[in-house]
Amino acid sequence: MRYYKNEHVRTQTAHTALKPFTSAHLKEVRSHLECIDYDVTPLLSFQELAQSKGVGAIFVKDESRRSSLKSFKALGGAHAVVRVILQEASKHLSRKVAPQEILSPDVQLVAQSLTITCATDGNHGRSVAAACKVAGCRSVIFVHAGVSESRANAIASLGADVQRVTGSYDDSVTYATEAAQKNGWIVVSDTSWPGYEEIPTWVMQGYLVMADEIVQQVEASGRSLTHVFLQAGVGGFAAALAAYLTSVYGDLAPRIVVVEPEKAACIYESAVKGEATKIDHGEATVMAMLECYEPSMLAWRILRETVTAFMTISDEDALYAMAAMAREATLDPVVEGGESGAASLGGLLVALAHPEAKQSLGLNKDSVALVINTEGATDPELYAQLLAQAKALP
Numbered sequence: 079m080r081y082y083k084n085e086h087v088r089t090q091t092a093h094t095a096l097k098p099f100t101s102a103h104l105k106e107v108r109s110h111l112e113c114i115d116y117d118v119t120p121l122l123s124f125q126e127l128a129q130s131k132g133v134g135a136i137f138v139k140d141e142s143r144r145s146s147l148k149s150f151k152a153l154g155g156a157h158a159v160v161r162v163i164l165q166e167a168s169k170h171l172s173r174k175v176a177p178q179e180i181l182s183p184d185v186q187l188v189a190q191s192l193t194i195t196c197a198t199d200g201n202h203g204r205s206v207a208a209a210c211k212v213a214g215c216r217s218v219i220f221v222h223a224g225v226s227e228s229r230a231n232a233i234a235s236l237g238a239d240v241q242r243v244t245g246s247y248d249d250s251v252t253y254a255t256e257a258a259q260k261n262g263w264i265v266v267s268d269t270s271w272p273g274y275e276e277i278p279t280w281v282m283q284g285y286l287v288m289a290d291e292i293v294q295q296v297e298a299s300g301r302s303l304t305h306v307f308l309q310a311g312v313g314g315f316a317a318a319l320a321a322y323l324t325s326v327y328g329d330l331a332p333r334i335v336v337v338e339p340e341k342a343a344c345i346y347e348s349a350v351k352g353e354a355t356k357i358d359h360g361e362a363t364v365m366a367m368l369e370c371y372e373p374s375m376l377a378w379r380i381l382r383e384t385v386t387a388f389m390t391i392s393d394e395d396a397l398y399a400m401a402a403m404a405r406e407a408t409l410d411p412v413v414e415g416g417e418s419g420a421a422s423l424g425g426l427l428v429a430l431a432h433p434e435a436k437q438s439l440g441l442n443k444d445s446v447a448l449v450i451n452t453e454g455a456t457d458p459e460l461y462a463q464l465l466a467q468a469k470a471l472p
Contacts (some may be wrong), residue, residue, distance in 0.1 A: 079340075079389060079390060079391060079392070079395070079428050079432055079435070080340070080343070080346060080389060080390045081387060081388075081389045081429075081432065081434065081435045081438070082346060082349050082350055082387060082388045082389070083386070083387045083438055084349060084382070084385050084386060084387060084388065086382065093383055095321070095376075095379040095380045095383060096321040096324060096325055096380060096383070096384070098279050098282075098283060098321075099282060099283065099286060099317075099318050099321035099322050099325065099380070100321070100322065100325040100326075101286075101290065101322070101325065101326065103283055103286060104286055104287070104290055107157060107283050107284060107286050107287060108287060109177040109178075110157050110160045110161055110164070110177050111153065111156065111157055111160070111284065111287065112177060112178070113160065113177075113180050113181060113212055113213070114145075114152070114153075114156045114157075114160070114208075114209060114212065115145055115146070116144055116145040116152050116153065116156075117143065117144065117145065118291055119139060119140050119141055119142075119143045119144050119288070119291065120139075120140050120143065120295075121137050121138070121139050121140075121291075121292065121295035121296065121299070122137065122138045122139075122140055122406075122409060122413065123135060123136070123137055123138075123299075123408075124136040124137075124138055124402075124403075124406050124408075124409075125406075125408050126406060126408055127402060127406060131427070131430050132430070132442075132443055133430070133441060133442070133443065133444075133445045133446075133447060134301075134304075134443060134444050134445055134446050135301055135445075135446045135447070136423075136426070136447050136448075136449065137296065137299070137301075137303075137446070137447070137448045137449070138403070138413065138423065138448075138449055138450075138451055139288065139291075139292055139295075139448065139449075139450045139451065140413055140451045140454075141288070141419070141450060141451055141452050141453060141454075142413070142414050142415070142416070142419065142451055142453060142454025142455070143454070144288075147201065147204050147205060147208065147456075148414075148416075148453060148454040148455065148456050149201040149204070149205070149419075149452065149453040149454070149456055150201075150285065150288055150315065150450070150452045150453070151201035151202050151204065151205040151268075151453075152204075152205050152208070153205075153284035153285055153287050153288060154202070154205060154268060154281040154282065154283075154284035154285055154314070154315075155196070155202050155203075155204075155205030155206040155209060155266060155268065155281060155284070156205050156206070156208060156209035156284065157280055157281065157283060157284030158206075158266045158277050158278075158280035158281040158284065159194060159206055159209035159210055159213060159215075159266055160177065160180060160209060160213065161277075161280045162192075162194065162264055162266060162277065162280075163180065163185065163188070163189050163192065163213050163215060164176075164177060164179075164180065164185070166188055166189075166192060166264075167179075167184070167185045167188040167189070170188045171184060171185075171188070180213060181212075181213075181214075186213075186214045189213050189214040189215040190214050190215060191215075192215040192216065192263075192264060193215065193216040193217070193218060193261065193262075193263040193264070194206060194210055194215055194216070194217050194218075194263065194264050194265075194266050195217065195218040195219065195220070195254050195257060195258050195263045195264070195265055195266070196219060196220070196254055196265060196266045196267055196268070197219075197220045197221075197222070197247060197250035197251040197253065197254040197267065198219055198220070198221060198225070198233070198247075198250070199221075199222075199224075199225060199229075199247050199311070199366055199367045199369065199370075200221070200225055200226070200229035200230075200232075200233070200366070200367060200456060200457075201229075201367060201453060201456060202268045202281075203219040203220075203221065203233045203238070203240075204229075204232055204233050204236065204456075206219065206238075206266050207219055207233050207236040207237065207238035208236050210236075210237070210238070211236050211237045216239070217236075217237070217238040217239065218238065218239045218241060218254075218257070218263065219233050219238045219239070219240050219241070220241050220242075220243055220250045220253045220254045220257070221233070221240060221241070221242050221243070221250065222242070222243055222244070222245055222246055222247055222249060222250040223242070223243075223244055223245065223246075224246065224247075224362055224366055224369065225242075225366070226366075226457050226460055228457040228458070228459060228460065229456060229457050230242065232456070241253075246359050246369065246371060247311075247369060247370050247371075248356075248359075248370065248371050248372050251267060251269060254267070255267075264277075265277065266281070267281070268281045268282075268312065268314050268374075269312040269314065269370075269372075269373075269374040269377075270314075270374045270375050270376040270377070271374075271375060272375065275375070275376050278314060278374060278376050279376060281314060282314045282315075282317065282318040282376070282377070283318070285314075285315055285318040285319060286318060286322055288319070288450075289318065289319050289322035289323065290322070292319075292323075292448065293322075293323070293326055296448070301446045302446060303323075303332040303446050303447075303448050304332050304333065304440075304444070304445045304446050304447065305332055305333050305334075305335065305426070305439060305441065305445055305446070305447040305448070306319070306320075306323060306332045306333070306334045306335070306447070306448045306449075307335045307337055307422040307423070307425045307426045307429075307447065307448070307449045307450075308320065308334065308335070308336055308337065308422055308450060309336075309337045309338070309365075309368055309418065309421035309422045309425070309450070309452060310336045310337065310338050310345045310368065310377075310381075311338075311342075311367060311368040311369070311370040311418075312344075312370045312372070312373055312374040312377060313336075313345050313373050313374050313377030313378060313381055314374050314376070314377045315452065316336050316345075316377065316381060316385075317374070317376070317377035317378075317380035317381050317384075318380075319450075320334050320380060320381060320384040320385060321380050321384060324383075324384045331384075332448070333386040333387070333439055333440070334384060334385050334386050335385070335386060335387045335388070335389060335425060335426075335429065335439065336349075336381060336385050336387075336388045336389070337389055337390070337391060337421050337422050337424065337425030338368060338388070338389075338390050338391075338421075339363035339364075339365040339368050339369065339390065339391065339392075339393070339396070339421070340363070340390040340391060340392050340393075341360050341361050341362070341363040341369070341393075342357075342360070342363050342365075342368060342369045342370060342371060343357070343390045344356065344357050344370060344371050344372055344373045345373050345377075345378070345381060345388060346388045346389070346390055348373050348378055348382075349381075349382070349385075349388040350388075352382075354372075354373050354375055354378040355373070356371060356372040356373075357371050357372070358371070359371055363393055364393040364396060364397065364417050364464065365393065365396050365417050365418045365421055366417065366418060367416070367417075367418035367419075367452070367453060368418050368421060386439065387435070387438065387439060389425055389428070389429065389435065391421065391424045391425055391428050394471065395424040395425075395427070395428050396417055396418075396420055396421050396424045397417070397464060397467055397468035397471060398424065398427065398468060398471055399415065399420035399421065399423040399424035399427060400415050400416070400417060400420040400464060400465055400468045401465065401468035401469050401471065402420075402423060402427065403415035403420055403423060403451065404465060404468075404469075405469075413451060414454040414455045414461065415451045415453075415454070416451075416452075416453040416454055416455060416456055416457075416461055417460075417461075417464050418452060418453060419450075419451045419452045419453035419454060420451065421452075422449035422450050422451075422452075423449040423451070425449075426447050426449055429441060
């Protein structure tokens, strides 16, 4: 485990980087998701685990139940696809097209002329492909060598043209971008770079639906959050939630901790160096959905302002968290936390076991911690294999 306390964290709600990710945008975001199939996900209380670890409460937001995609990504990519189609339709029809027109004949004709593309570790591509199928446009999804056949096939089953490329996730982003430039396609990426931020902003705004559910559900519980652990790949998900929670709670915001794989910690390295930092590709991590080597510029600007601390966990830590989720006896049905979905719980458990981090974060018997199970068994066969390994750990 590596741990770095952010000495420059600020919580001013007026900061420009946070403005697109506040409650002021919720109504608009929800209107763009009306054609997308998703459910409100539960906020679960891991009572036995909290008692055994000496904290007041551990809440788990279970995104494995968000939709048939079993991932929080069902919100982000889909929201951006709908926004892209409405934007293109408004250009073609020379008028502002409303969200409720997304399935109208005029808008469908425009959608049929579009090809939307992206790179993915699995879940973002499924969200984009699913939304394209609903909206009637073509999708081309690039997957890198580390994406399992099961996840690639799940994307293809939604009608997408799935193209496998060599290298890592970051390499597949380059492939998708170059293909889009060559063919006149539209990139819907969950990471951003200079000159490309509008669409990644739309992706991140989709996660505000989840963030608002959390606020309402925690309030209904009668508790107040003291700590939030958020896993990160390129950082978009973590940044969206950090921005929303900071905007809602202001100076009373919980301490936010970003958790990354030890083998792919570009956000952690950025925090240590004080600037967005691309890191070298290393050994693959079991946390495949988080295996990213360059942060989103948009996300980094938010994280450096809002996060209390950055930390890394090992593959074994993630597996242990998978097992911890699956054996919480007070819950029925059992929580399926995928190898990346369980990472934030892994971060909390590691911090509780590490005296320096525990003291630095003020984790104690009164702490109320939130973690997000960002995905369930999105590759059922792999999940079963990894859970078996996890349960065999001492």
